[in-house]
Amino acid sequence: MDDDIARHLVHLEVERRLAPRTLAIYRDAFERLRAFTEKHAVPLREVQVHHVRRWAAQLHAQGLAPRSIALVLSAWRGLYRWLGRDALVALNPVEGVRAPKAAKPLPKALPVDQAMALADHHAPPEEAGDARLDARDHCIVELLYGCGLRVGELTGLDVGASAQAAGWIDAADASAHVLGKGSKRRSVPVGAAALSALRRWLELRGEIAQPGEPALFVSQRGTRLTASQLRSRLKRRAIQAGLPTHVHPHMLRHSFASHLLQSSGDLRAVQELLGHADISTTQVYTRLDFGHLSKVYDAAHPRARRK
Structure with missing residues (x-):
């Protein structure tokens, strides 16, 4: 050398x-x-x-x-x-030379049937452990997949609205109010399945939560659930539901966006629901299921039909 x-x-x-x-x-x-x-x-x-x-x-x-x-x-x-x-070279020939740009990996989303299986999963008593935690985890999945929330937005939710609350759910208005990236607030609709899961969790939450704890989702100790605890519980639930892939919270957000865009085709609305500042961030979901788009094209476009 x-x-x-x-x-x-x-x-x-x-x-x-x-x-x-x-x-x-x-x-x-x-x-x-x-x-x-x-x-x-x-x-x-x-x-x-x-x-x-x-x-x-x-x-x-x-x-x-x-x-x-x-x-x-x-x-x-x-x-x-x-x-x-040491003055052994007059200039640095590598300054200003950059590597080729790495292709942005596509976000990983669950197929619709797997997302539904996870959302509908209820562990049998011998696997569920504490039924209260099972109800909590079911509500978490419904909100992640049904509302497209980030993990920090979900763990930041409080039981009710207050000046100190980072976020809360208005069940009467069927909407979630969250504090997203850049301290930007947004409101997203909450579906019937998520509201039903929320009601069930709230019936049991008081048995676990510490007195005065404002967090909507609490751990076994009764304090606010952390992001790492949430990831661990979601991984466990996905295994119980028989999903063949590792599931993390952001995958459910990706699934929310991908499935909504496939059904509606409304990119601007999905951008608003996700809280993306730039629509180019949302456009990545248009690349997720080219096979689905190809089938739509083959079935609908006159030039694509084959005799």
């Missing part, structure tokens, strides 16, 4: 005390750099910006993921910054 690279690795290990796993990533990145410089007969200290851009493009063409390329470039950038401090 090049002497400059070897000395820099010692610096990273001894002075910066990087973990062995991190050092291995850096070592791999520098091995790639050494291979490029040898192949193109470019001394390490004479590498220019156009070299780095070309090599990053080659890494991409070889199938290296954008995030992995970003790690490689970060390691190279640090090396040349370190060489620059």
Whole structure:
């Protein structure tokens, strides 16, 4: 390995005390750099910006993921910054070079039948444990899937409206009032199934909640349910319902948006219900079920019909 690279690795290990796993990533990145410089007969200290851009493009063409390329470039950038401090290079050829943009992964949504199975699930007595917690968890699923709430919005709900409440549900008006991202308030409708589950939970909540606890959803200790506790209970409930995939709270929000958009086609309304500031954030749900859209096209468009 090049002497400059070897000395820099010692610096990273001894002075910066990087973990062995991190050092291995850096070592791999520098091995790639050494291979490029040898192949193109470019001394390490004479590498220019156009070299780095070309090599990053080659890494991409070889199938290296954008995030992995970003790690490689970060390691190279640090090396040349370190060489620059000793005036061994005139400029850092990696400054300003960026990795290709990573494709945004599609949000994972449940199929309608699985979402319904989870919402309708009632654990048998031998699995349910405390019936009060089962009623609470059923209400949570109904609100996550039926209203598209974020986990923080749901755990922030209080029993009633007050000046201190981050959010609450108005059963008489069938609406939930929540505090979303950026401290923006929004109201969403609450369906009949969620209201029914809410009434059942409220009948039992007083047996668990600590005196004076304002939270709508409480843990076994009677205090406000945390996001991690909610995730754990939802995972358990999904297993009980026989779902073949790991379920997390945001997956139910994705399912709410995807299923609503498939049925209505009203992107602007879904944006409002989700509380997205930019409609481009909501547009990702239009890509979730291209197969569904293809079937609609094949069945409805005159040019798609085959004799």
